[in-house]
Amino acid sequence: MTVVILDTNALPHGHYNERVLNDLIEVASRGAKIVVPEVVVWEWAEHARLAQESLAEVMKLHRVDETLVARPPLPEIPDIEELVTRIESVLRGRATIWSPPAGVWRDALMQQVLQIGAGERKAGTKTGAADAVVLACVEDQVYTAEGAAVLLTKDDRLRAACKARCEDALVANGVGQLLPQLNAFEPAEEDLVVRAMEDVPLFLNEEIADRGQAMAFDDLGVEFQSGTARLAGDTSPRMSAILLSHVDIAEIHDFSIARDDTNRYGLAELRIFGDISMVIVEQLQIAPVQYAPAPEVVPLSMAHIDVTVAIRWNHNWQLEGIEPTGVAVVSIPDEDELDDEDVPEFRATALRVPGRTGRSAKLSSSGG
Known part of the structure; x- marks a missing residue:
């Protein structure tokens, strides 16, 4: 403050x-x-x-x-x-x-x-x-x-x-x-990272409670990875959305401070742990040549989300927003990864800088 x-x-x-x-x-x-x-x-x-x-x-x-x-x-x-x-x-x-x-x-x-x-x-x-x-x-x-x-x-x-x-x-x-x-004024990066790791989960949970989503992932989208298999959002069976209903921990890595004419950004790799679920949509036949979507919500208890972000502050270095800068990757460790004591490799890659638009894809959040 x-x-x-x-x-x-x-x-x-x-x-x-x-x-x-x-x-x-x-x-x-x-x-x-x-x-x-x-x-x-x-x-x-x-x-x-x-x-x-x-x-x-x-x-x-x-x-x-x-x-x-x-x-x-x-x-x-x-x-x-x-x-x-x-x-x-x-x-x-x-x-x-x-x-x-x-x-x-x-x-x-x-x-x-x-x-x-x-x-x-x-x-x-x-x-x-x-x-x-x-x-x-x-x-x-x-x-x-x-x-x-x-x-x-x-x-x-x-x-x-x-x-x-x-x-x-x-x-x-x-x-x-x-x-x-x-x-x-510019605070020391190490101090800002410590504060951000405390503030980001609170900010994201407030966004979920107030707006129903933690971040606007729609522009750059989401992919799903388990072990070496990596699926896009439209891979069959179709993953319609990832529901993020609560953030427990937000780890920040590879952090650096950046600025433009009006904002201050912290460019970072963000790993999110919390209540994560996957929505799979199948088409069920309800009559001859007539089908209806049947969504199924599957909890992902061991999953985490990797996404590159731009964390935005005002001139008092108070957190004002978090903007994805690449595709979010929902990662579920396989049996080999669960037994491995090493920290899992970060899966996401930055695709843009703040303020530029990207390709279309899907990821949503839910408050409950």
Whole structure:
């Protein structure tokens, strides 16, 4: 999951801004997590209160006689803790507020007092504790994030400190730079394979439950193999379809990352284990010169499906689709293969790249 960490200056002029926050969430989109360090909420509340106080001071200097123009009412100065509560309330459900452990608070205060790390002086005043907390938040999120971790801030010094301290973190100086940073991020292939082997069975089972099929195999088709015998879908007795009602395990091999103009793909060899059945259709005579199809569902308890695929992710590396790139091969081991301890040879071969059409054939899935 992509994580976007907001500094106080991620929003214009260091003030909470609902419109900009909504734009940020829209850019980050599905699969992203917005994290706001607790100290940032405090600073947004402080800036809001200071703005109200400044406006009240200006209103007190109103010099126009009330007989000419009515004196406008002084603006309400909300309690600072009430502002914190309001901001936390509007963030709820859209962002995670990160509260650091006690050790982080102590280290942040030490950096400010001793003027080390994030500590600095502004107009003679020691500051830097808030920046230290933000950097600690980035470190924490980089360690736990499965995707990119991006610090969003317009503070040049904080961005530089983040790059120096958190090598795996990305930085962006505004919403406009966020999407390019996300698009540039590419996780390690070995990490992506591990995640895909966990996500693919869940994704395929959701597709079976929602749409009645795991993947759209119709373009490139299916073949059946047992031992050295290999049959196409129209071989007699006719194999009408393979029913895939549940996926237990999806093994991914020979994986590589590929891209086109709009998508990210993982090209892979996929071996599927689960509830697999074969439908054999025979023509039964029901009257002179009159026949009717009689389908028979045959469970294939030892079978697995080999198929080359393109696994598609969005810019947050969240799985969005799986597209076959070759004929699916339903493999049933014969007696010799059952006794063999070696891993069976992968039977399928890629025929195309994502986005190109192939020849017609058949394979369906069933939710039950």
